[in-house]
Every structure is written in structure tokens, then in C-alpha cells.
């Protein structure tokens with residue numbers, strides 16, 4: 041017997057939306073830090089095509105095959121992370137903000153656009169310059185088949201999808217809502233924590249190799265791109281980390297402990313997958329040991345962005361990579377290249393001291 045199809049009438053409202061719309065008023069501050077992040081984000085804006093990659097080809101063409109492969113696989117891993125951070129991570133966190141936070145949503149939406157329209161696109165520009173189409177296709181297939189990468193994506197994106205469902209029910213299906221505000225806050229905090237792990241930690245095993253070259257004065261144009269991306273991810277992790285800390289402060293002590301345990305467990309699972317992925321990519325070029333130090337170094341930084349103590353002991357990172365992390369521009373050609381010293385607007389690198397806000401959210405002095 042043929043099934044009868046349900047008729048969908050897209051023009052008929054599913055529910056009556058409440059008449060309570062408000063506009064974003066930038067004349068007042070939503071909190072003591074969002075407008076600061078707004079300024080910083082916009083002053084750092086750049087386009088993938090700002091950086092010409094042709095001059096890298098002299099070096100690229102003489103690299104051994106295993107080096108080329110490791111370099112490309114790292115950029116592919118970064119592509120996957122940035123793609124989903126733009127597709128769902130940032131948008132879902134933005135959607136989870138209360139209606140009144142128009143400025144916060146604007147900042148997060150801007151960051152979302154940078155993730156896949158600028159960052160992921162830049163990796164593709166590098167692929168398109170360095171590699172033939174068949175190799176690019178093989179690379180994407182490798183990422184789709186790689187169990188560790190897929191598991192990492194699933195652990196992170198899973199928290200985004202959970203928050204997405206909460207957002208939807210709260211907004212469009214309130215009659216079905218069987219969860220409390222605390223349940224919602226928990227889903228929101230977990231997605232924010234996963235987002236900070238991605239921004240401040242998971243990217244860095246992929247950044248390591250381009251920085252390793254950049255620190256030695258090789259593949260400088262790709263290195264400039266990586267430094268521009270890294271500069272963006274750095275403020276993304278700080279901003280979402282700041283928001284996450286605000287949510288965390290709302291929980292009672294029991295809940296806070298439970299959530300910290302969840303975070304530690306997520307860290308363990310991600311570290312396990314990261315370690316295996318690092319071995320797969322970096323063993324052929326003998327850098328696994330160094331990269332794992334860098335992975336632990338950045339895991340500590342991510343925890344600090346979320347307001348927690350570091351999980352791993354302090355270790356010395358390869359000085360070549362630290363040299364690559366130095367964001368003062370290394371190449372500058374007014375006709376064909378733009379170092380990251382080039383900026384659309386006047387923009388300063390952030391310092392740790394920029395993040396000590398001496399007022400509470402209510403504007404009271406601490």
C-alpha cells in the first residue's frame with residue numbers, strides 16, 4: 041500500500057513568533073569586553089588572495105615526497121577543523137546567546153565567516169598552488185577515511201549538534217521542552233569548551249609543520265597565511281573562553297565539578313586521538329616527539345582560556361617553531377606579497393595584559 045505523504049506548507053508558520061524583536065544598539069555596551077573583541081576582530085580582517093603563493097614553489101618542488109605529504113596532510117586536518125567551526129561551531133554558539141546579545145552575536149558571526157570563507161579557503165589556495173587536482177582529491181579522501189581525524193571531529197561537532205538541538209527546541213518547540221535552564225547552560229558551556237579546545241589546542245598540531253618551515257625561512261608565503269590564521273584563532277579562543285567562564289560561574293559547585301570531570305575526560309579522548317594522528321602524519325618526517333610537546337603546550341593554553349590550571353607539565357617547545365610563531369612579518373614585497381604586517385586597519389597584536397578586565401559584567405570595579 042502506498043504511503044500517504046504529509047503535506048508540508050512552508051509558508052504557514054509552525055508557531056506564532058512572539059512579538060518581542062529588538063535591535064542591536066552599539067551605543068551601549070553589552071559587557072566590558074565584547075566591543076574590544078569586535079574592534080580587534082575587524083582590524084585583523086584579511087582575504088586569502090592577499091597573499092601570493094607562487095614564490096614558495098621554488099622550495100616546494102625540491103622537497104622530498106614524504107615531507108610534501110606531511111605538510112599537505114596537516115593543512116587538510118586544519119581544513120576539516122576550520123570547515124566545521126564555520127559551518128556549525130560558531131553559528132550554534134551565536135544562536136545560543138540570549139536574544140538581547142546582538143553585539144556578541146555579531147562578533148561570533150564575524151568569526152564564523154572567517155573560519156571557512158577565509159581560513160579553510162586559504163588552505164585550498166595553498167593546495168591549488170602546490171598540488172595537482174588528483175593529489176588534492178586523494179588528500180581529501182584520506183581525511184574522510186582517517187579514523188582519528190573523524191573521531192576528533194565527532195567529539196567536537198557532537199557538542200555543537202547537541203547545543204543545536206537545544207537551541208531549536210527552546211526557540212521553535214517550547215511545548216516539547218523537558219529541560220531546565222541549567223541543562224541548556226550545560227549544553228552551551230560544553231559546546232564553548234569544545235570550541236576553545238579546537239581553537240587554542242587542536243589546530244596547533246597542524247600549525248606546527250608550516251611554522252617549522254617558516255621559522256627556518258622556507259615556504260614563507262604559506263607561513264604568512266598560517267600566521268594570519270593563528271592570529272585570528274588566538275582571539276577566537278580567548279573570546280569564546282571568556283564567554284564560557286561566564287556560563288561556568290553560574291553553576292553550583294557540584295555541577296562545576298561534574299563539568300570539569302567531563303572536560304578532563306574530553307581532553308583525554310582528544311589527546312588519545314591527536315597522539316595517534318600526530319604519529320600517522322609526523323612519524324615519516326621524524327618529528328612526532330616534538331609535535332607532541334607542542335600539542336601538550338597548547339592543551340595547557342586552552343585550559344587556561346577556560347579558567348582552569350594546566351593539565352600537562354611545562355616543557356620546552358622547539359625554538360624553531362617559536363621563531364615561526366613570532367608574528368612580526370618576515371617577508372614583504374609591495375607588489376606581490378603581503379606579510380602579516382600588512383593590515384587593512386591599524387591593528388596591534390594582543391598581549392596577555394589586554395585580557396585583564398578590571399570591571400565585572402555589571403560595570404562594578406573589581
Ligand SMILES: [Fe+2]
Nearest residue numbers: 122154155159
Ligand atoms: Fe579558523
Ligand SMILES: [Fe+2]
Nearest residue numbers: 155239273276
Ligand atoms: Fe577560529
